[in-house]
Amino acid sequence: MPIDLNILIGGAAGQGVHSITTPLAKSLVRAGARVVVVQDYQSRIRGGHIFNLLRVSDAPLAGPREGVDLLVALNQETVTLHLPELSPSGFLIYDADLVKEVPAGVAALGLSLEELLPGTKAGEIAVNAGASGAILGLLDVPVTGLAQMLAESFAAKGEEVAGWNKQAATRGWELAQKFPHPVSLAGLTPPAPPRLLLSGHEAVAMGALMAGLTFISGYPMTPWTSLFNAVAQRSLKYGVVLEQAEDEISAINMAIGASYAGARAMTGTSGGGFCLMTEAVGLATMTETPLVVVVAQRPGPSTGLPTRTSQGDLQFVLWAGQDDGPRAVLAPGSPAQGYALALKAFDLAERYQLPVFILTDQYFADSQHTCRAEDFPARRIPFALDLKPAGGVYERYALTQSGISPRRLPGFGPELVVADSDEHTPDGHLTEDLGVRVQMHDKRLRKLTAMAGEMRGLTTAGDPEAPVVLMCWGSSLGPVSEAVSRLQAEKVAVRMVHLSELWPFPREAVMKALQGAQKLVVAEQNASGQLARLLRQETGLTATQAVRRYDGRPFTPEYILRGLAGVV
Amino acid sequence: MLPLSLYDSIESAWCPGCGNFPMLKAFKQALAELEIRPQDLVVVSAIGQSSKFPHYLKCNTFNGIHGRALPVATGIRLANPGLKVVVTVGDGDQYGEGGNHLLAAFRRNPDLTLVVHNNQIYALTKGQASPTSDQGTKDTLHPQGVPYPPLHPLALAVAQDCSWVGRSFAGMPQHLTEMYKKALTHKGMAFLEVLQPCVSFNKINTYEWYRQRVYEVETRPDYAPGDELWAYRVAKEWGERIPIGVIYLNPRPTLEESFPQLKDGPLAGRLPERPLAELLAEFS
Ligand SMILES: Cc1ncc(C[n+]2csc(CCOP(=O)(O)OP(=O)(O)O)c2C)c(N)n1
Ligand code: SF4
Numbered sequence: 001m002p003i004d005l006n007i008l009i010g011g012a013a014g015q016g017v018h019s020i021t022t023p024l025a026k027s028l029v030r031a032g033a034r035v036v037v038v039q040d041y042q043s044r045i046r047g048g049h050i051f052n053l054l055r056v057s058d059a060p061l062a063g064p065r066e067g068v069d070l071l072v073a074l075n076q077e078t079v080t081l082h083l084p085e086l087s088p089s090g091f092l093i094y095d096a097d098l099v100k101e102v103p104a105g106v107a108a109l110g111l112s113l114e115e116l117l118p119g120t121k122a123g124e125i126a127v128n129a130g131a132s133g134a135i136l137g138l139l140d141v142p143v144t145g146l147a148q149m150l151a152e153s154f155a156a157k158g159e160e161v162a163g164w165n166k167q168a169a170t171r172g173w174e175l176a177q178k179f180p181h182p183v184s185l186a187g188l189t190p191p192a193p194p195r196l197l198l199s200g201h202e203a204v205a206m207g208a209l210m211a212g213l214t215f216i217s218g219y220p221m222t223p224w225t226s227l228f229n230a231v232a233q234r235s236l237k238y239g240v241v242l243e244q245a246e247d248e249i250s251a252i253n254m255a256i257g258a259s260y261a262g263a264r265a266m267t268g269t270s271g272g273g274f275c276l277m278t279e280a281v282g283l284a285t286m287t288e289t290p291l292v293v294v295v296a297q298r299p300g301p302s303t304g305l306p307t308r309t310s311q312g313d314l315q316f317v318l319w320a321g322q323d324d325g326p327r328a329v330l331a332p333g334s335p336a337q338g339y340a341l342a343l344k345a346f347d348l349a350e351r352y353q354l355p356v357f358i359l360t361d362q363y364f365a366d367s368q369h370t371c372r373a374e375d376f377p378a379r380r381i382p383f384a385l386d387l388k389p390a391g392g393v394y395e396r397y398a399l400t401q402s403g404i405s406p407r408r409l410p411g412f413g414p415e416l417v418v419a420d421s422d423e424h425t426p427d428g429h430l431t432e433d434l435g436v437r438v439q440m441h442d443k444r445l446r447k448l449t450a451m452a453g454e455m456r457g458l459t460t461a462g463d464p465e466a467p468v469v470l471m472c473w474g475s476s477l478g479p480v481s482e483a484v485s486r487l488q489a490e491k492v493a494v495r496m497v498h499l500s501e502l503w504p505f506p507r508e509a510v511m512k513a514l515q516g517a518q519k520l521v522v523a524e525q526n527a528s529g530q531l532a533r534l535l536r537q538e539t540g541l542t543a544t545q546a547v548r549r550y551d552g553r554p555f556t557p558e559y560i561l562r563g564l565a566g567v568v
Numbered sequence: 569m570l571p572l573s574l575y576d577s578i579e580s581a582w583c584p585g586c587g588n589f590p591m592l593k594a595f596k597q598a599l600a601e602l603e604i605r606p607q608d609l610v611v612v613s614a615i616g617q618s619s620k621f622p623h624y625l626k627c628n629t630f631n632g633i634h635g636r637a638l639p640v641a642t643g644i645r646l647a648n649p650g651l652k653v654v655v656t657v658g659d660g661d662q663y664g665e666g667g668n669h670l671l672a673a674f675r676r677n678p679d680l681t682l683v684v685h686n687n688q689i690y691a692l693t694k695g696q697a698s699p700t701s702d703q704g705t706k707d708t709l710h711p712q713g714v715p716y717p718p719l720h721p722l723a724l725a726v727a728q729d730c731s732w733v734g735r736s737f738a739g740m741p742q743h744l745t746e747m748y749k750k751a752l753t754h755k756g757m758a759f760l761e762v763l764q765p766c767v768s769f770n771k772i773n774t775y776e777w778y779r780q781r782v783y784e785v786e787t788r789p790d791y792a793p794g795d796e797l798w799a800y801r802v803a804k805e806w807g808e809r810i811p812i813g814v815i816y817l818n819p820r821p822t823l824e825e826s827f828p829q830l831k832d833g834p835l836a837g838r839l840p841e842r843p844l845a846e847l848l849a850e851f852s
Contacts, residue, residue, distance in 0.1 A: 196852035206851050209842050214835040215647055234850060239829045239840055241646050246672035250639040253632065257612070257643025260630055261651065262836020265643075283633050378844040387837050409836050410610050410628035410644075411651045420623075420631040421615075429578050429623050430631070 002059035005183050006067050007135065008082055010051035011074025011095075013044055016128040020072060021052040023153065024132040027146040028056055029197045029370050032188035036478075037197075037368040038064045038554065043222070043306040049077055056139075058188060061370070063478025066558040069183070070138070072131050073099055089182050093134050095127045109134060109176060116171045122164040129165040130172030137176030140186035143169055196371045200364035200475070203335035203376075204294065205230035207342025208266055209238055211381045215263035217243045217254040222306050223362040224270045224296040248273035252280040252293070259289045260419060262409040264346055264381075268294030268358075272303060274313070278320040281355055285325035285444065287419040288397065288405065290349035290356075292342075297361040299552050308552025309363035311474055311525035315533065317357050318503055326352070326403075326447045329503035331359040333459070333477025336375035337500050338364070341457075343379050344501075348454070350384040352447045353407055359502075361525070363554035364475035389413030395426040399439055403446030448504050457501030458509050461485070466493035467518035468568055471543070473499040473531050476555050480523050483560035492568050499531070505538040514541060519567060523547040523560055570600045580624040582617065587738035587764035587775075588685060592624055594741050595683075598748035609652045612641040614666065616658035616692045618685035618764065635665025638673045638682065642823070645678045648834035649824045652752070653680040660690040663699040663719050670721075673757060674728035676823040681751045681758045684721070687766035688773045695769035705772065721761060722803035726796060726816045731756035733803065733816035737763040737782050739775045743812065750814060756822050763810070778810070785813035793817040 007024075011017050018039075025035050036055045042048040053064050068085040071078070073094040083103065086092065094102060096110030111134065116126040129150055133143050150165035198206075205227055208216075216235075218228045235242040241263070245251035251267045259265040269277060274295050284291045295317050299310040317329055328348050332338035341358060349356040385407045394415035398405045405426075410417045418428025423440060425431045459477065462470075462484045472480040477498050484496040497513045499506070514520065522532040522543040527550045532543040547563030549555055575596045582588050599609070606627040613619035615634035622629040628651075632640045637655045645653050662670055662684050673682070688705075690696040697707050697714045700721070704713040725733045732754040736747040744762065751758035763778045785791060785802060788811075792798045799816035824830055832838075 194852075196848060198851055202851050206847050209847060210844065212839050212842075214829075214838055214840070215643070217643070230851075236828070238842055239832075239838070241827050241829050241835065243642075243646065245639065246668050249636060250669055250672065253636040253639035254643035254646070256632075257630065257640035258647040258835070259643075260640070261610075261644040261647035262834060263643075263647035264835075265647075279633055280636065283636075287630070287632075373848055376844065376848060380839065383837070383839065409648075411608060411648055411834070412836065414607055416606060416626065416628050418623075418629045420629070421633050422631065428629065430620070 003057050003183055003185065005056045005069050006065060007054040007056065007070040007072065008051055008068045008085070009054065009072040010049065010078035010082055012047050013041065013050050014046040015074045016124050017050055017052055017074065020128050020132050021054055023146055023149050024135055025054055025368065026197055027136065027149060028141065029195050030145055030190060031141045031185065032190050033058060033185060034061045034370040035197065036061045036064055036370070038363065039366045040553070041307050049081065051078070051082070058185070062482045064367070064554065064556055065482070066556050070135060072135070074127065075099065076101065091138060091179070091181060093131050097127070107179065109179060111172060111175070115175070116168045117164055120164060122168065125161065125164050126168045129168035133169030133172030134176035137173035138179060138181040140184040143173035193373055196373065197368050198335045198371050199226065199366055199368045200332065200335050200338045200360060201227040201366070202230050203338035204332070204342045204358060204360065206376065207339035208292070208346070209234065209240070210379065211343045211346035212264045213240055213266055213346070215241045215255065215258040215265040217245050217251045217258070217267050218269065219245050219248045219251050219273060221270045221273045223298055223365040224268045224273070224294060226365050227268055227294055227296065248276040249280065252277040253283070255291055256280060256284050256287070256289050259291055260287070260410070260417070264350070266292040266294070268296065270296045270298050271300050271313070274316070274320065281321040282325060283421050284355045285321060285327065286421050288353040288407070288444070289419070290353050292345045292349050292356050292358065294358045294360060296365050297359060299550065305552045307362065309361045309525065309554050310550060310552065311361060311476070312530070312550065314359065314473070314502070314526070314530040317359055318534070324441070324445060326354050326445055326451070327503065328354070328356040328451060329359060330357065330457070330501050331474035331499070332364065333475055333498055333500050335369050335371050339376050341500060343381060347381045348451065350381070351404070352451055353404060354447060359474055361475050385409070387412050389415060396428045397424060397426045397440065399426055399443050402450055403443045452504035452506070455501045455504055455506040456509065457499060458506060458513055459498040459500065460496060460513055462488055462495035463493045464495055465516060466495040467516065468494045468521065469497055469514060469517040469519070470494060470521050470523055470560070471497045471531065471535070472523045473502060476523055476525065479555035479557050479560055482557040483564070486557055486561065487568060494568060502534070505534065507538050510535070511539055519544050521545040521547060521564065521567060523555065523563070525549050525555060570603050570605070572596050572600050574606060575599060575626045577624050577626045581620070583768050585767040586617070587687065587766065588618055588621065590738045590741050590744065591685065591762055591764060592621060594744040595748055596625065597745045598752060602749060602752055604652055604752070609654065610644055611654045611656060612637045612644065613656045614661045616661045616690070618656060618658040619661060621656040635661050636669065637661070638666060638669040641680050642673065642676065642678045645680055645824055646827065646830070648836055649679070649830055650834055654752070655680060655682045657684055658691070659684055659686040659688065659700045660698040663721055671728060674725055674730045677731050677757045677820060678823040679756055681760065683751070684761045685764040686761050687764045687770055689766050689770040691766045691769050702772070718806070720804050720806065722815060723800055725759050726800045726803045729818055729820065730759050730816065731818045731820050732758035732814070733799065734759070734814045735761045735763070735812045737778055737812055738765060739779055743784070756820065781808060781810045782812045783809055785811040785815060
């Protein structure tokens with residue numbers, strides 16, 4: 001049996017939950033473990049209750065699971081809320097200065113400033129670094145790597161602080177070593193080449209940079225902000241022009257302007273911000289301007305649950321904008337897919353001259369996964385336009401069989417680039433000739449035909465002949481695939497079909513993957529079954545069952561399995 | 569000087585007598601005199617009668633959506649600072665729908681020219697009041713008259729440190745041409761408001777109405793466009809006397825200058841070398 005350990009680190013916002021999780025997760029990855037980190041936080045900067053779930057294994061992990069084996073409580077509330085989830089052999093590490101009541105019979109280690117860094121004014125650093133060290137101590141992982149990492153990452157705060165961190169981690173490790181623990185990671189060896197720990201949005205940012213991103217504009221909104229930040233921190237180094245717009249309307253229009261002038265441009269937002277952008281989605285479609293738009297979903301309607309997760313904007317993104325408009329909609333299910341689909345998004349946007357959407361969500365955005373360098377193959381996206389002057393008559397919207405007209409850039413030759421949001425003639429000027437209108441509209445929609453042939457993104461797992469099919473999309477990939485493998489381990493014949501490229505809908509591939517299905521269960525994180533509706537619309541196939549979650553927490557394999565009770 | 573015919577495009581659909589005609593003519597004159605070639609120029613507009621302007625001019629054009637020309641133009645400048653960028657929009661468009669972008673553009677100071685055709689009315693939607701309609705103006709939506717005073721866009725521009733602020737009048741072609749030339753050669757954001765009579769829907773603010781009121785601000789003995797408080801007072805002047813000319817001059821660094829990424833020229837055609845190994849190290 002592979003090792004499978006769930007660590008929950010909880011406290012109030014501002015107490016340092018992340019400062020325990022991040023170095024701990026990194027040192028575990030360096031030691032050779034696979035980890036998944038999921039954040040659960042409230043929409044406030046201080047106080048409230050937040051926690052991180054750190055799942056650790058010696059085998060690859062698809063996502064989080066339920067249950068707690070090791071609980072780190074920075075306050076009493078965390079003990080009250082999460083102790084009931086602690087497994088019978090579980091262990092509690094707590095801040096002895098703040099947690100006063102620890103129920104009898106629980107294996108526990110209290111850490112205090114006095115014990116860890118006597119005679120210093122280190123404050124909460126002590127318990128945070130001490131707890132990270134203590135976890136490694138329980139799991140028999142050497143503390144040297146963590147101590148070094150802490151010393152380095154706090155070096156900017158001065159030698160004293162860096163020293164305190166190192167000391168507290170080491171002391172915490174020593175204290176914990178005295179306790180027996182049922183799980184040991186002593187057998188792990190550091191992988192070569194080293195593995196990476198990446199969040200979904202970091203992977204999308206990396207893909208966008210690899211794709212040649214040169215312009216990004218946006219306005220902060222959770223959970224989109226983490227992607228905007230990931231690019232911002234590297235924008236100078238990689239020559240990306242980045243602008244914080246005055247609102248989302250400006251953000252998307254600015255990106256359209258930049259793309260019209262030849263930049264590889266991207267924008268993004270969440271929920272309400274995308275509502276503001278929709279008029280300009282039509283503008284990008286009508287002016288045939290390439291654009292990549294990230295929509296990081298969160299529960300709504302309106303401002304909804306700002307910091308929680310959801311898959312409720314699929315139908316909105318499919319149809320957002322006036323009238324019919326061609327577009328592509330992609331939804332990655334893992335960091336590796338996030339990277340690959342970011343590259344694909346820029347490629348499609350440029351070749352077909354239209355908006356391409358990447359649908360992410362809070363769970364995908366912020367959760368971190370152990371990845372391998374091979375998950376991120378190098379790829380260049382060649383230019384799909386000619387910068388050399390062609391001579392002769394140039395028409396920006398020339399009617400073509402493929403629907404794609406030759407794109408030129410202003411300032412790169414004698415050809416003038418006339419772009420118009422009104423219906424227009426092939427040379428770009430507004431028209432009220434209704435015959436031309438039909439020709440132009442048909443031309444734009446023809447792009448969908450060729451693009452449909454490029455939609456793949458089907459991930460299947462389990463028994464390909466199984467009568468029960470679990471279908472899902474986007475970030476549900478991990479939890480659903482784990483549910484499928486757990487069922488298989490119990491000899492239940494079941495298969496998974498996951499979609500990451502949703503529009504144009506890969507009709508043939510889906511029909512093929514669903515052949516022989518007797519029970520079709522669609523699992524998605526919205527209330528109305530938006531993928532199920534899309535499936536019915538595009539294939540005529542109706543799901544027989546549904547597993548839905550829309551309380552703001554991501555799917556877990558356990559949630560899926562509970563939802564399947566009575567089906568399998 | 570370049571030939572004026574260089575800028576000829578399709579025929580316009582404006583009403584005979586519209587103030588947009590002299591504006592188009594003076595603009596072509598200014599371009600020709602400054603020898604700005606059509607291929608080096610992008611005229612960005614939004615939605616309204618005035619926003620049809622770029623269609624009637626031979627140049628690169630981006631005709632966007634209502635109120636949003638400035639963000640598009642800013643994006644173009646940030647992608648290719650080699651292009652001459654001009655924004656031509658209406659008062660309803662820029663002061664109503666696009667007000668937030670106007671405030672942001674004043675702060676950013678992109679190197680572009682913003683020309684607002686101020687006919688104190690929404691023309692394309694057939695005559696509703698605009699943010700610059702005078703108090704009491706009656707229209708279909710305000711049968712009792714607009715209950716509040718107009719916006720003061722020029723004063724707003726001064727207050728927000730716009731680097732060049734001026735006004736002209738479509739009924740004075742020579743003044744207009746000179747003002748276009750000054751705005752087009754200014755480095756940074758030049759905000760030119762042009763009083764543009766709408767002969768179909770605005771029966772109050774006619775050529776005659778404007779002609780009786782406008783005066784050339786440079787003739788004032790206290791003319792001091794570099795003085796913010798002076799400029800602010802003059803910018804707020806509206807009623808019996810309406811100043812035209814350069815009202816505020818405030819040279820300051822442009823938006824584009826704050827991006828070292830743009831030192832190597834346009835973003836177009838850049839396929840930056842981003843070694844994967846370096847990216848992986850960066851993100852892990
Ligand atoms: C989002 C949106 N709202 C409303 C309109 C309708 N509309 C078109 S032009 C216009 C006002 C135009 O007035 P102005 O900007 O003053 O230009 P003018 O026609 O007077 O030159 C409006 C409200 C629109 N096209 N888009
Ligand atoms: S309606 Fe007014 S603004 Fe429009 S073209 Fe006619 S006169 Fe000009």
